[in-house]
Amino acid sequence: MSEKRLRGVHGQTVEALAGRILAGEIGEGDTLDLPALREELDVSLTALREALKVLSAKGIIDARQKRGTFVQPRSSWNLLDTDVMRWQTEAGADHGLFDELTEMRVIVEPAAARLAAERASDADIEALGGAVERMASARDLAATVRADLEFHRLLMAATHNAFLTQVERIIAIGLAERDKLVHGNVDDDPVPSHRAVLDAIAARDPEAAYEAMRALVDKSGADLDRLR
Known part of the structure; x- marks a missing residue:
């Protein structure tokens, strides 16, 4: 399924x-x-x-x-199953689940950004830039969430690691619900943090990419805390 x-x-x-x-x-x-x-x-x-x-x-x-x-x-339960993840988020805004999602992202996404800085093609970087521009021009919550998810999907694709691409499918289910909750209730611009990751990858700077993504994920967790 x-x-x-x-x-x-x-x-x-x-x-x-x-x-x-x-x-x-x-x-x-x-x-x-x-x-x-x-x-x-x-x-x-x-x-x-x-x-x-x-x-x-x-x-x-x-x-x-x-x-x-x-x-x-x-x-x-198979918590990494995409349906199980979706059912959990649809059952209500489970902050414990979102906390666990953030912990997983801290482990996975900064390392993925480092790999992307080492391996991304020019086409990968252009695609990431397009996602950031769509995020910047989004005029409603749905468009913001779509652009955000697209950026993270493209980031994993830029690692050219098949396992990380699969992991992103899992992260995306929880991230979509997290984005709806945060972007819909926290007055904050997600573009600068994503652009910082993009700039580091485009500069082929693995450590800067790692730190920029770590800062982005930390900010994501802080945004959730603000809602409490």
């Missing part, structure tokens, strides 16, 4: 069940009443079973003889 929502009865059933679990309506350790869920969701047994398979593959539920189908503890 991709990070995009599945359509049709199957996808709707997955989304409905995940939403209830992530919202705490069905808690960790709770056994699912499958006949009741089938009736409430108005779906066939086949659709319900297929939805349960998806959630089981993501570590959210499990099934055992004599116990039935139950919700696994959060420690068993």
Whole structure:
């Protein structure tokens, strides 16, 4: 299942069940009443079973003889799955989740910026510059968030490291929700911090790129703190 929502009865059933679990309506350790869920969701047994398979593959539920189908503890969930990340952010503004996202970004993104300064092509740098310009010219929240996410995606692509490109897909889910929250409530211009990273990469200065990205991520965490 991709990070995009599945359509049709199957996808709707997955989304409905995940939403209830992530919202705490069905808690960790709770056994699912499958006949009741089938009736409430108005779906066939086949659709319900297929939805349960998806959630089981993501570590959210499990099934055992004599116990039935139950919700696994959060420690068993595949937190790097893009759907699981999205479901968590959609369940509410979880500051603990955002704190963990910031910690991950501190580890990954400054090092990625350093690599980008060493490996980025002229085309990579031009693309990053275009994202910054779109961020600067954005006239609404949605456009700002799109440009911000694009910058971070392009930054990872500029490392020419396939694993980092995959990691960015995970970061982007939480980052999108973080950006909506911060850019929509904190009066601050995100352009200067992103332009500083761009300038360091364009100058082929790995250490300056590392420090600029570290400052950007630190500022991101500080912005979240201001909302509290």
